[in-house]
Amino acid sequence: EKTANDSIIQQCKEIIEQQCNISIDQNSFYYTRFVMHIKNLIFRKNENSIKITENGKLFETIKKTYPKSYKCSLVIKRLFKEQMNFELSDEELVYLILHINQLYTREN
Numbered sequence: 001e002k003t004a005n006d007s008i009i010q011q012c013k014e015i016i017e018q019q020c021n022i023s024i025d026q027n028s029f030y031y032t033r034f035v036m037h038i039k040n041l042i043f044r045k046n047e048n049s050i051k052i053t054e055n056g057k058l059f060e061t062i063k064k065t066y067p068k069s070y071k072c073s074l075v076i077k078r079l080f081k082e083q084m085n086f087e088l089s090d091e092e093l094v095y096l097i098l099h100i101n102q103l104y105t106r107e108n
Helices: 004-020 029-046 056-065 067-084 090-107
Strands: none
Touching (some): 004 029, 056 090, 067 090
16 A cells, blocks of 8 residues: 555655656665665654764765756755655755665666
8 A cells, every 4th residue: 555655755766767867677776775765764754863963064075976966856855845844954965865876877
């Protein structure tokens, strides 16, 4: 049965496919890792256990290094804000960008 989490995951997948102009293999290792990341993100939000660390410099570096994945992450960030009232931190975006980039580079 479909859950709200499944819907968010599906929407994230569609955003990445549209933004990066790729078709994601849902059986791939990287997609499985991405799904686990999103599920853990939602779990941490529900448990109010979002970790904040001092990765500001890392965020700036990742943002510049992977501009396409960063742009995509902002669309996903908006989705989380609109549908879950969940503001993703720069910290969370770092990991999201890395996952998106792995999907993008593996599918290209």
